[in-house]
Amino acid sequence: MKKPARRSPREGQTRIVREEESEETRRLILQVAQQLFMEYGYRAVTTRQIADACGLTQPALYHYFADKEALYLAMAREELARLKGVLERIARRSEPVSERLRRLASYLLTTTRHDLALMLHDIRYELSAEVRAQLHTLFEESLIAPIAAVFNEGLEQGLLRSPSEGGVDARMAAYLFMSLMSRFVVWGRETLPAVAENRRETLASEQAALLVRVLLYGLAR
Amino acid sequence: MKKPARRSPREGQTRIVREEESEETRRLILQVAQQLFMEYGYRAVTTRQIADACGLTQPALYHYFADKEALYLAMAREELARLKGVLERIARRSEPVSERLRRLASYLLTTTRHDLALMLHDIRYELSAEVRAQLHTLFEESLIAPIAAVFNEGLEQGLLRSPSEGGVDARMAAYLFMSLMSRFVVWGRETLPAVAENRRETLASEQAALLVRVLLYGLAR
DNA sequence: CCTACCGATCGGTAGG
DNA sequence: CCTACCGATCGGTAGG
The missing domain is CATH 1.10.10.60 (Homeodomain-like)
Structure with missing residues (x-):
């Protein structure tokens, strides 16, 4: 050693x-x-x-x-604050809703290669009640809120179906959006033939476009 | 004690x-x-x-x-075999594709309250290479294949857009389907007011219908 | 920021 | 020789 x-x-x-x-x-x-x-x-x-x-x-x-949990908390706060800043900046761009969603997806797929669902698991099962409550709130504010804001615009502009028309509210849409960023899709990609490192960003961008297209327009003909 | x-x-x-x-x-x-x-x-x-x-x-x-890993492997094999049986049975029903997808989603949401993405994480990070390879294959055969079979029918019947029409292939569709069963959606549900235990199945059924509707028809108007 | 450690608990195995 | 375990302890590692 x-x-x-x-x-x-x-x-x-x-x-x-x-x-x-x-x-x-x-x-x-x-x-x-x-x-x-x-x-x-x-x-x-x-x-x-x-x-x-x-x-x-x-x-x-x-x-x-102070201890391992305090280190995790500090890391998570910083990470979520960083994410919040970037996501809010994208959410405020003067572009169509679908384009902003693509940018959000692309960013989440490129930078956070890890699964944010793992963070959710840790928050739920590995941390103390106080830290859990703190990060729970922060997770909602930093990740869900900016994404929900874009979906909310889509609802206001009449681009998306409202809950009464068989659609979902903005917050639910944000959760569905995040769920599509999960390990399953990433894992599916890993089973594809190995990809050159310099094509990773392109791939993430293409995958982001695909995910948003599916979420907006569905798989049906 | x-x-x-x-x-x-x-x-x-x-x-x-x-x-x-x-x-x-x-x-x-x-x-x-x-x-x-x-x-x-x-x-x-x-x-x-x-x-x-x-x-x-x-x-x-x-x-x-023999050891902890052997116990996990035996558990996972049994669980996946059980899942495979149920999913294949649903996949073979003589019902419309959308109805079978709803049944698959409902089953996955009611019985496996836990997140299957956690199992993916364990397979990837906690187990030895041999066990990982075994479970990787089994996961694909038991979970993805039956779901992909239903999507494949949808493609053959012309209900779903083919990859050349901006759609996705059956296997990718299955991964997207599974990703919507993830912790994010379940977690979103937990933030709702507490629900009576006897309404859980109804909720799962409603949520299954919603998820399939979104996946098939999207959020756009 | 190091060396030298602790209480406890981890997965796993000894003899009986 | 087998089974279904127990009490005690193995080598290592956790947070501190």
Whole structure:
């Protein structure tokens, strides 16, 4: 076993620099935690894995975060805040509803390769009641609300069927939209012949267009 | 902590009875493992939890299964075989394609309250390569194939758009169908006011109809 | 941010 | 020799 490359703090540095380094380390931990937690789930990722990937010892994490759950919470808050910003920006574009939905789908498929349903599972089963409640609300506000806003425009413009016409409300539409971003579709794609890395974005864009087309117009002739 | 009620084997029983009891216990373990693994995931369920729920000690499990993974594999094989039987039976009914899709959705929503995407995650991330390959194939044959068969009929009957007409092939349709059965939709339902237990089946049936309607005809007016 | 550890619990196996 | 387990403990790992 090789020792991981460790960042070597030199003596005599000013307080400012140390604070910057400390903040830098904190951000590194959050980024590594995001990649691991979002792909493998809360339970499967150990604090030592995260520490190792950061070039730190495992106890060092507890200088930055109270415990494993606090680290997950901080990661999730940051991730959801980031998502919220991007999704709201797309939702406000002056483009047709269907085009904005395509952009939302494409973004979710390219950037979050992991399944957000796994995050839902973790929120529901692996975290304490308080954190669960917090993230539950945040999930709704950051992910569902921006998507529902676009569907709501579609309903107001008369492009979509209202619930009384056999359609669904905007929030339900957003959940259906998110469900189509799930592991099943991604998994189906993985069974296709291996795809060159540089074609991934194109594929995601094509798949986004397909998913939105299906959701809007259905499979029937 | 109370001692779990333990089945008390009496002396003087014949070999046949003992074999029956052994088989009975094995089936009990599989049933309990199914409930726990399917709801919480491979990692989160301990062998002691399973044993406790069966009224056995944890080492007793190792008389029936070589290890935790072998137990998961046996459980998954049985569960998928059961699903395959029911889904194929529904798929062969002499009813319109849309009606059969509704029945498939309703069945999946009522019986498997857990998210099958969780099983996909476990297959992908928690199990060894050999078990993963086995379950991957079985998953496709047991779940996707029967659903795809119904969509294929829809395509042959000209009810559904073919890929060249902007539609999707039967297998892709099956994946889209399964993705709509996911945690997101179920979770959305949980946020509704609490529902009486005896209305659950009705709800699932209504939700199944809604999901199939959306998948076939889309949200657009 | 490290080394040296803890209480507990994990999956799995020993002898009886 | 078999079955259906038990009490105790194995090597490792969890969060702290």
